[in-house]
Amino acid sequence: MPELPEVETVKSVIAPQITGLKIKEICVRTPGIIAHPGPEKFVRRLTGQKVSGMSRRGKFLTIRTECGDRIVLHLRMTGCLLVTPGKAAEECGEKDRKKYCEEYPEEKHTHLIFRLSEEKEGVQKELRFSDMRRFGRFWLLRDGEEDTYTGMEKLGLEPEDKELTAEYLRAHFGKSRKAVKTCLLDQSVIAGIGNIYADEILFTAGIHPARPANSLLADEWESLAEVIPERIAYFIEKNRITPEEYLETKGQDYRNTPYLQAYGHEGERCPVCGNAFCRMVVGGRGSTCCPRCQKSE
Numbered sequence: 001m002p003e004l005p006e007v008e009t010v011k012s013v014i015a016p017q018i019t020g021l022k023i024k025e026i027c028v029r030t031p032g033i034i035a036h037p038g039p040e041k042f043v044r045r046l047t048g049q050k051v052s053g054m055s056r057r058g059k060f061l062t063i064r065t066e067c068g069d070r071i072v073l074h075l076r077m078t079g080c081l082l083v084t085p086g087k088a089a090e091e092c093g094e095k096d097r098k099k100y101c102e103e104y105p106e107e108k109h110t111h112l113i114f115r116l117s118e119e120k121e122g123v124q125k126e127l128r129f130s131d132m133r134r135f136g137r138f139w140l141l142r143d144g145e146e147d148t149y150t151g152m153e154k155l156g157l158e159p160e161d162k163e164l165t166a167e168y169l170r171a172h173f174g175k176s177r178k179a180v181k182t183c184l185l186d187q188s189v190i191a192g193i194g195n196i197y198a199d200e201i202l203f204t205a206g207i208h209p210a211r212p213a214n215s216l217l218a219d220e221w222e223s224l225a226e227v228i229p230e231r232i233a234y235f236i237e238k239n240r241i242t243p244e245e246y247l248e249t250k251g252q253d254y255r256n257t258p259y260l261q262a263y264g265h266e267g268e269r270c271p272v273c274g275n276a277f278c279r280m281v282v283g284g285r286g287s288t289c290c291p292r293c294q295k296s297e
């Protein structure tokens with residue numbers, strides 16, 4: 001599942017390719033992925049609008065239009081955005097789409113396509129959304145419309161927010177008997193951390209994932225407040241990829257796998273102490289940790 005660093009990558013690859021383009025046509029293959037306001041209204045309202053930019057909040061992406069509307073989307077488990085390269089508009093009329101698709105075949109499980117073009121005669125591209133598991137969702141919020149739909153309003157601080165301090169973490173989790181890992185996954189307190197980066201953060205901080213949050217000491221909260229933004233920034237940096245590389249791998253292979261130290265390394269040696277990583281279930285989620293480096297009390 002894409003977490004904050006991956007969603008940030010998607011944004012930085014896709015945004016420059018679609019900003020300034022006009023939405024010429026929208027093809028909804030799977031109406032169920034449009035969560036609000038329904039596929040027909042979604043298409044009618046957006047057709048003809050111009051994309052003005054893109055932003056990320058937690059694991060949500062927002063595509064903005066010039067008139068102030070926002071297309072909010074969440075990739076969930078397997079959602080993927082892809083921009084296919086531009087073609088001169090005259091080569092890419094309706095009858096030539098077949099030819100275009102021969103060159104840039106649609107991914108399996110493509111549910112939504114935005115056909116984009118420059119305002120005058122010019123390049124045409126497609127922004128395609130594919131999703132094997134079909135959990136990904138789109139919402140359209142009209143200019144000024146209150147967001148009571150997406151859940152984005154309920155998100156907590158971004159990891160890099162200066163207000164994410166040891167005091168902030170302790171105020172939210174300090175009395176909780178829940179496992180500290182479960183706390184890190186609480187999107188209403190910190191936005192964007194999922195299973196993978198929670199394991200990485202706790203490994204770097206030297207804290208066992210199953211520790212009840214109320215057992216953490218002052219210096220451990222300090223350490224977490226320091227490690228959370230540091231690790232997230234590190235993985236965003238390691239995730240950098242060019243649009244060409246992204247297209248080459250169909251947006252599927254930009255993950256931080258080679259840089260993960262704990263996640264997915266069960267049974268292998270810890271790079272710090274040489275002991276074997278072990279795997280356990282914490283709060284229903286598979287977790288990897290080093291029993292020697294990550295103190296359980």
Ligand SMILES: [Zn+2]
Binds near residue numbers: 271274
């Ligand atoms: Zn270790």
